[in-house]
Every structure is written in structure tokens, then in C-alpha cells.
Amino acid sequence: MVVIPSLDAATEKIFNKINRPSPLLQVDKIIDGLIRFRQEYTGKIWLEIFIVPGMNDTITELTALKQVIGKIRPDQVHLNTLDRPGSISTLRTATREELERVLDVLQMENAAIVADPPEHKALLAYRKDTAAAILGTIARRPCTAQDLSEILGLQVKEVNTYLKSLEASEKIKGIKQKRGVFYQLSQKHLRDEY
Numbered sequence: 001m002v003v004i005p006s007l008d009a010a011t012e013k014i015f016n017k018i019n020r021p022s023p024l025l026q027v028d029k030i031i032d033g034l035i036r037f038r039q040e041y042t043g044k045i046w047l048e049i050f051i052v053p054g055m056n057d058t059i060t061e062l063t064a065l066k067q068v069i070g071k072i073r074p075d076q077v078h079l080n081t082l083d084r085p086g087s088i089s090t091l092r093t094a095t096r097e098e099l100e101r102v103l104d105v106l107q108m109e110n111a112a113i114v115a116d117p118p119e120h121k122a123l124l125a126y127r128k129d130t131a132a133a134i135l136g137t138i139a140r141r142p143c144t145a146q147d148l149s150e151i152l153g154l155q156v157k158e159v160n161t162y163l164k165s166l167e168a169s170e171k172i173k174g175i176k177q178k179r180g181v182f183y184q185l186s187q188k189h190l191r192d193e194y
């Protein structure tokens with residue numbers, strides 16, 4: 001089984017700015033919890049970092065994140081960014097170049113960009129293995145058919161065809177929520193793959 005925690009900052013100021021948490025949450029306690037969890041958990045941990053340009057992509061913040069990641073010791077580090085309008089109008093998506101700069105600063109072999117900045121979404125429509133693209137996307141977070149359509153640059157009708165097939169083969173399952181049906185990897189698929 002894979003656990004995918006998120007850690008968007010290593011300093012209290014930037015953590016509060018990005019996540020706007022309850023006053024009871026402190027980034028140091030979250031980091032300590034992730035370190036202790038790694039010491040006890042023998043399965044895979046994929047740490048997701050949500051990059052917000054101008055906030056957590058500075059050298060200071062990235063250096064602090066790199067030190068913390070070294071203590072957490074995740075199997076993989078996934079860099080992500082905004083892929084839909086944010087709750088604050090001044091937030092924007094990190095460009096591919098900005099995400100690559102973050103990778104350069106982190107200098108970690110297990111780090112990769114998992115975000116699909118808008119300028120690259122059109123390229124995804126030409127992927128030969130659409131089913132694998134859908135599975136890879138929902139492995140990072142549950143998505144609706146509409147979400148997958150926007151992320152992968154496909155028509156909703158085409159996405160639905162693949163979703164039905166993946167659900168029939170028990171690789172994914174749908175969970176009805178207020179915004180629609182969200183698809184996620186099934187427990188069977190997780191056992192088979194991981």
C-alpha cells in the first residue's frame with residue numbers, strides 16, 4: 001500500500017500562508033509526525049509538495065524542505081501545482097520551468113514533477129496509453145471524469161469509456177460526492193501493483 005502525505009512548507013510562516021490551517025496545527029508537529037510515521041511504516045510513502053510560485057519556491061524554503069525530506073525519507077517526492085482556479089485570485093500555476101528549477105534545487109533522485117501545467121496539457125491528448133494516464137492521475141488524487149478530461153486533454157465521453165473499462169476490471173472504484181463521482185484506485189489494484 002502507498003501512503004501519499006502532503007507537505008507544502010517546512011517553515012511555519014509559509015505553511016500558514018499556503019495551508020491556512022487551524023491555529024492548533026503547527027508545521028513542526030506535522031513534520032515530526034511524518035518522521036515518526038516513516039520509522040514505523042514499512043510500506044511506500046510518496047510525499048507530495050504543492051508548489052506555489054512566490055511562496056514555497058524560494059531558495060530558503062526549498063532548502064528547509066530538502067532538509068525535512070531527508071529526515072522523512074519518502075520513497076518518492078511528487079511536485080504538484082495548481083491545476084484549477086485557486087481560492088485566492090493572486091495564486092497561479094507554477095510553470096514547467098519553475099517546477100524544473102525546484103527539482104534542480106532539491107537535487108533528489110526520487111523527486112519528480114507530477115503536475116501538468118496548462119502549456120503541456122495539449123500534449124497529453126496524444127498519449128498512447130490513456131488507461132495508464134488515467135490510473136497515474138488518480139493515483140495522485142481522486143478525480144471526477146470532468147477533472148480527468150481537463151487534466152488529460154480528452155473529451156469527457158472518451159474518459160468515461162476508459163473509466164467504465166477500468167471499473168469493470170476492478171482497477172478503480174467510484175465514490176459519489178457532492179461534486180460528482182470521484183474515481184480512485186481500488187484496493188485490489190493497489191495490492192496487485194504495490
